[in-house]
Amino acid sequence: MGVQENDERMEGWLYTIRSNRFGLQFSRKRYYVLEQNCLKCYKAIPTSEVEELTRSATMDSCIRVTDNGRENINRKVFYIFTLYSTLNHNDQLKLGASSSEEAARWISSLKNALLKLSATFPHGRLSISRRTESKRSIDYYSTLHTEAMTSDVIAPSPWKIFGCQNGLRLFRESKDACSQDRWDDNPAIMGVGVVDATSEVIFRSVMSLGQSRSEWDYCFYKGSVVEHLDGHTDIIHKQLYSEWLPWGMRRRDLLLRRYWRREDDGTYVILYHSVIHKKCPPQKGYVRACLKSGGYVITPVDEGNRTLVKHMLAADWRFWKLYLRPASAKSVTIRMVERVAALREMYRAKAGKCPFSRELQRPPRKVSLTKSHEATLDENSPLDNTQLNHGTSTDVEYGKKKGSMYTSLVALHNCSDEFFDVPDQELNEFDHSEVEWSSSDTPTACAPDIDHSPAFSSAAGLVKKLHDLAVQKKGYVDLQEASEDNSNFCSYGSTLQKDANGSCPCSWSSADPSTFLIRGENYLKDNQKVKAKGTMMQLVGADWLRSDRWEQDLGSRPNGIVQKYALQNRPEFFFIVNIQVPGVPVYTLALYYMLKTPLEEQPLLNSFVNGDDAYRNSRFKLIPFIPKGSWIVKQSVGKKSCLVGQALEIHYHRGKNYLELAIDVGSSTVARGVVSLVNGYMTNLVVEMAFLIQANTEEELPELLLGTCRLNNLDVGKAVAV
Numbered sequence: 153m154g155v156q157e158n159d160e161r162m163e164g165w166l167y168t169i170r171s172n173r174f175g176l177q178f179s180r181k182r183y184y185v186l187e188q189n190c191l192k193c194y195k196a197i198p199t200s201e202v203e204e205l206t207r208s209a210t211m212d213s214c215i216r217v218t219d220n221g222r223e224n225i226n227r228k229v230f231y232i233f234t235l236y237s238t239l240n241h242n243d244q245l246k247l248g249a250s251s252s253e254e255a256a257r258w259i260s261s262l263k264n265a266l267l268k269l270s271a272t273f274p275h276g277r278l279s280i281s282r283r284t285e286s287k288r289s290i291d292y293y294s295t296l297h298t299e300a301m302t303s304d305v306i307a308p309s310p311w312k313i314f315g316c317q318n319g320l321r322l323f324r325e326s327k328d329a330c331s332q333d334r335w336d337d338n339p340a341i342m343g344v345g346v347v348d349a350t351s352e353v354i355f356r357s358v359m360s361l362g363q364s365r366s367e368w369d370y371c372f373y374k375g376s377v378v379e380h381l382d383g384h385t386d387i388i389h390k391q392l393y394s395e396w397l398p399w400g401m402r403r404r405d406l407l408l409r410r411y412w413r414r415e416d417d418g419t420y421v422i423l424y425h426s427v428i429h430k431k432c433p434p435q436k437g438y439v440r441a442c443l444k445s446g447g448y449v450i451t452p453v454d455e456g457n458r459t460l461v462k463h464m465l466a467a468d469w470r471f472w473k474l475y476l477r478p479a480s481a482k483s484v485t486i487r488m489v490e491r492v493a494a495l496r497e498m499y500r501a502k503a504g505k506c507p508f509s510r511e512l513q514r515p516p517r518k519v520s521l522t523k524s525h526e527a528t529l530d531e532n533s534p535l536d537n538t539q540l541n542h543g544t545s546t547d548v549e550y551g552k553k554k555g556s557m558y559t560s561l562v563a564l565h566n567c568s569d570e571f572f573d574v575p576d577q578e579l580n581e582f583d584h585s586e587v588e589w590s591s592s593d594t595p596t597a598c599a600p601d602i603d604h605s606p607a608f609s610s611a612a613g614l615v616k617k618l619h620d621l622a623v624q625k626k627g628y629v630d631l632q633e634a635s636e637d638n639s640n641f642c643s644y645g646s647t648l649q650k651d652a653n654g655s656c657p658c659s660w661s662s663a664d665p666s667t668f669l670i671r672g673e674n675y676l677k678d679n680q681k682v683k684a685k686g687t688m689m690q691l692v693g694a695d696w697l698r699s700d701r702w703e704q705d706l707g708s709r710p711n712g713i714v715q716k717y718a719l720q721n722r723p724e725f726f727f728i729v730n731i732q733v734p735g736v737p738v739y740t741l742a743l744y745y746m747l748k749t750p751l752e753e754q755p756l757l758n759s760f761v762n763g764d765d766a767y768r769n770s771r772f773k774l775i776p777f778i779p780k781g782s783w784i785v786k787q788s789v790g791k792k793s794c795l796v797g798q799a800l801e802i803h804y805h806r807g808k809n810y811l812e813l814a815i816d817v818g819s820s821t822v823a824r825g826v827v828s829l830v831n832g833y834m835t836n837l838v839v840e841m842a843f844l845i846q847a848n849t850e851e852e853l854p855e856l857l858l859g860t861c862r863l864n865n866l867d868v869g870k871a872v873a874v
Contacts, residue, residue, distance in 0.1 A: 155420030160259040162186040164495060167230055167248035168193070179248060182206060186261055189269050191235075191245075194310055206434060206752040209245065212267050213766040214238045216801070217262045221383020221569040221821055223248070232383055233444070235262065244264035250412040252414050253352045260416070267770055268392035287817040295749060304669045304681065318493040320345045322486065325466070325783060331561075334787065337692075338444060339482055340783055343489035349499040351452040351459045355420040357495065359412065361388065367489055370496040371396055378432045379408070384825045385411045389432050396487055398480055404469065410824045418456065421448035423784050423829065438751030455514040461491045461496075464783055521867040539804035581627060644706050645693035645744050647872040651864065654838070658867045662687075663840040663860035668775050670855040671847055682788050684842070687857045688747065688754060689727055694861070702732055703740045707810040713744060718809050725761075726810035727858060729843060733827050734818030739871055739872050745843075745859040754854050760778055760845050761811045769797025771846045772813065780838035788826045789839075795846065799823065831868070839863040 163186065167179040183194040193206045207452050230248030233255055237243040249255035311323040325340035346353055357368065361375035371392050377388040388410050394403040408424040415421065426443045434440050440831035446465040464487050569815050651659035665684040672682040693713050697703055707714040707728050714726045725747040733739040751758050760768055775793045778786045796802060801819035805812040830837070843858045 155673070161188075162258065164258075165250075166255065166258070169225065169230065169232065169246040169248050178216045179225055179228070179230065184247070184257075186265060188652075189265060191262075195465050209235075211235070211262075211269065213266065215266055216819075217259050217266070218820055219259055219383075219414075219503050220246075221385075222252070224380075233259050233262075245266050245568075246703050251352060252355065252420075253418070256414055256418075259431060267557050267798070303791040304775045304793045306667055306669065306683065307777065307779065307791070311781075318490055319496070320490060320493050322489070338466055338468045339485065340445070340464065340493070340593070341482070341485045341489055342462055342464040343486075343492045344460070344462050345496055345739045346453065347461050347492070347496045347499055348457075349459060350456055351418050351420055351450045352460050353499075354450050354461060354495065355412075355414075355422075358422060358450070368494040370494060371488060371491065373403075378429055381739075382821045382825065384413055385828065387427060387432075388428055391435070391438060392517050397484065401469075401471075401484075404441040405435055406441055406443055407432050408443060409728075409829070411827070411829055413822050414790075418452040418690065420450040421447065423451070423788055424626065425784055425829070425832070439469055444468065445782045447784060447787065449787065450779055461492050463492045464787075465489055467785065543641050556867050569854060594763075604638075613807070643711055644695055644709045644742075646695075648694040648696040650694075654862060654864050657835070657865040658696070658870045659864050660691070661862045661864070662691050663777075663842065663862040665842070665857050665860055667777065667840065668842040668857065670844060670857065671853060673854040675847075675853055675855075677852060682854070684855075685855045687859045688757065689745035689859045691743060691859050691861055692746045693744040695744075696738065696866060696871045697740040697742070697874050698737040698868070698873040699740065700737055702738060702814070702816075703742075703874055704732075704814045705732065705805040705812060706730060706740075706742050707812045709804065713806070714810050718807075722809075724748055724809065727757075728810060728812040730812055730814045732814060732818075733831075734815055734824065735817075740874075741863075741866075743859070743861050756845050756847065757858070761806070765797075765802075768804060768813075769802060770795065771848075772796050773844050773846045775844075777840040777842075777843040778837060779840060781836060782833050785833050785837060790868065834868060837863075837865065839866075 161708045163184065165181060166184045168182050169177055169179055171177050172462070175465040185192040185194070185198065189211045190208060191211065192208045194204070195206050196547070201203050208355065214237055216236055216238055218234050218236070220234055223230050223232050225248070231252045231254070232246060232248050234247070235245045240338050249258060310325050312326045313321055313323050315322045320343040323342040323344065325342075357364070361377070365372050373391045375388060375390040378389050380386045386406070386409075389405065389407050391405045392403060396402065397404070406424075407427060409427045410422065410424055426441075426442055426445045433471055437641045446462075446467065449462040449464075451460045451462075452458075465488050467481070467485055467488075469481055471480055471482050518547070590764045624839045649656065650661065652661050654661055665687055666686045669681040672678075672680055674680065695706065704714060707726060709715065714728070717724055727743070727745040727747065729743045731741045731743075733741070747754070747757070750814075751761060760771055772795065773793050774796050775791075777791055778789050778790050796815060799820055800823055803814040803816070804812065817827050840860065840862045842860045844855055845858065847853045847855045
């Protein structure tokens, strides 16, 4: 339909992140306006319809938005997100916001706009044009529901309250029924309290390693960032005071891998666990404690004005006297989690005069869109005149020339206004304790998903290549990591053994469907979910592989289960979920589901199988669950359903009797951080997953699970080499 007067647009100040010829990043402040599928950029706040544009980009259905997390550029903190095309990762625009809340609002608005465009623009381009007068018609999905951030899994809580102290409720983790009345040597303890501040403000306080932390953290002496892995993950070193420790106990320090993310409802999750790093050996005068798992869950309540803070720790404090361990470990851990009370009292004393509150509670402006706000594009675009003379490229195939040239976002790196910037007095400087790393020497735990660098000169390019080879080596070791060599013959669909009882390690079975909640028949009216009663397909095989390359289109492999059925002209249809974990080597988990009834008898599945990628990306849903494992892993994975195609890249492979979904976990820094954290605990985990196609209309409801799986104690050392 056409542009409506009641439609909204998103606008506000952002920072365009670019790289110079030497590969060093810099930022330029610009005012951005999002209208329908058009993202406009100005040097100042537009005061009239004829305000001069700096540039404008038109988006279509295969554009993706990825959250790159927190980054330090020239001693300033930015929360980065990138728009890029799935057809060409070099076609991208990297933007930064001054706060994670602001970045989250932009990411949400961009994703919603792209969802509405999926059915209209199937070619996947981000095109920059000089001028256009046409209006785009938008075919909306029938419903776009924003579901509450609640659990989609029915499971009992592992936490049992044991006391209340300093206004905090104290819980301990009960691993099983027989351990409910017995304390472990290193108990997992959680403190829960409400703080009178926004979740964003508390997030910044908890993440800080500077002097501001001493206002509430009585355990903390000083800290620093040892290595920055990506925007969501880093290695940090904390030194603790000894005054709060039991008498005679020496000072402790912690070397931690820190991971964070923001949920759609404004909840922040910060997770820690101990690692070993060559740049930070044990310090003289300190005993290095081992944090098995720990972190914060910071959830906004009372319309965002207050925050529920959960702080959990399970630590080995390395006592040398055995008889001191149980009682002392418990008391020290409780003393640590009581820092939530100190945080609460600090903000209560400030009485709402938080240093960040005014800035963080001011959202980018949202105003009504009128007909006068039509998509006009800049006549003074900073692109080269030779490119501008070719006009638009909306009617040509992506990446090809047919009398006109498609101009991609790569050209933005060579803009004529490179040296123009808007004066900025609001952006926060980075903690001085955290400036040991910078964006120019940021190492990564694995190959980056997007290349943000422009074309370099030969000398600069050689230097950067050598630098990339050096920093891509993993500089830390998880304490739980272990690997073995195991090379076997690969028969696709049977490399991971089946164990219906779930007692055999490194095996698979089907999970109970009633564990998962899905949309009921009246979901559009009451927004209620119900227990799943069964599955559409049967899990018949699984692969656990390792290779030096991506293993895709497993359904076409001649020695696999799918082709065996195809050669016999059997009517069964296979649905393959191929989860690919980046790294060296690349690990592949493939699950083979079989449909015994004709595909045509399942209308929603039939539409999904024969639909285009945009439709598939908007419907394929995953519900994860960790029934057995460490708290840090359970918290990192969660129990909330996710539209996989909106968060990760999926490559679809359609065969005669199968559809394979190759999911690239490495396409998101958030997902990459979760998987990297989970890998260290893999052998002690039981993972359950459910897959389904989201139902958006009354005709499609109620939802039905495609299939489930239960993975028992996967071992990377037992992955079959390909």
